[in-house]
Amino acid sequence: MAPQLDAYFNQVDSMAESFIDRLAKAVAIPSVSADDDKRGEVVRMGKFLESELKALGAHVEARPLGKQPGKEHLDLPPVIVARYGEDKNKRTILVYGHYDVQPALMEDGWATEPFKLTVDDKGRMYGRGSTDDKGPVLGWLNAIEAHQKAGVDFPVNLLMCFEGMEEYGSEGLDDFINAEAKKFFKDADAVCISDNYWLGTEKPCLTYGLRGCNYYSIEISGPGQDLHSGVFGGTAQEPMTDLVRVMGSLVDTHGRIQIPGLMDLVAPLTDEEKELYKGIAFTMDNLYESLGSQTGIYDDKERTLMARWRFPSLSLHGIEGAFSAPGAKTVIPAKVIGKFSIRTVPNMEIADVNKLVFDYVNKTFAALGSKNTCKVIEQHSGKWWVASPKHWNFTAAAKAVEKVWKVQPDLTREGGSIPVTLTFEQATGKNVLLLPMGSSTDAAHSINEKLDRRNYIEGIKLLGAYLHYVAEEPMKES
């Protein structure tokens, strides 16, 4: 087994430039799922994956998901599903990733063109989607290719599921996974998702929990059209004034959610759990480095990790119609839409959170005594996920980390959300593992997103090694 891995690893090293080239091609496709007018690019990115997978000899299907709910003129991008290998004597691993990305504009403050992979002299590869999630998705393809070129037998059958709407709440995917669990995905013995990050820059981790995400908008309208503030200021009730007050009442400066009853839904902290945080390799400097400032809420690592992994948070994201462009414009916006989300944790149920949010927003708005109209809408929701790391899927991944990175991984939860993780677990009934490639400084969703060359290339080795160890693990469900 070890010699085979060596041959594979050497092959990955010798193909590094072509793997970076493949990532550059993917980053060059601006597959932004949140922009309606970029939908063609998202589809183009799906086609790119389809053709790369075909060239590797995989069986590939681009499966339609129908129209986008609420935007009936728009088709959802297809899910790209693929199968590589059909050997009944091998295990089957189902991997998931997403080929859509967050929006990115040069004027947001990027130092380099966001849709052009730019590698600096320290091997930092900048580009939107480099770490989230094109690098990891291509990691699986690269692993297949390096096995082929090295003449090393691929140790498992690989099922792949790559979606194009993850950053928009995975529209349409739950139904697809449920429908295919006993069809395309029926042979899966375990699931692996590479779509998160290390806690720092040196120590890898395996992740067994994610927070959920309930996303809302509050629409406040009144005047029939935008107004001149010199003529109407002081005589018209202003939607923006109402919205800012309602949004400002949701959360305080110290991150405390102001919605009554919400914290009562959170599972209590046990002494045993409290102990876990001490052993995790994470420092406040890790936080400050990825924050790019020292403006954290807590001064200690334990509370910071707990606030990220096991307590809910509420973030305000923006206001549509708010004339956020630079310059002094004396306008009264007629309609504004404020956006916020709540990251949820055990034991918060989506419906219970919704009820508390709707009641609180409506009550807070009513208390303003405004003649404007307020509507609060749930945009999308995905539930939290916490799994057992005591499973051969995790054992195999831990061995792969030790082989590639020469260190035992931390077992972590995460604050971000991948809505379909729980769906895969429930639909297939199999263990799900999160196996990250990138590091805490990669700045997913931010300006200057990057993936370090080292994380990409060693990450390709890691994904391949994981599959080899999976093939060797005694098959006991636990």
Ligand code: BES
């Ligand atoms: N890769 C992230 C998920 C993630 C973020 C995992 C941070 C671990 C740490 C994923 O692409 C993502 O950003 N998901 C969205 C989902 C949301 C739209 C429901 C998120 O978390 O905002």
Ligand code: ZN
């Ligand atoms: Zn992602």
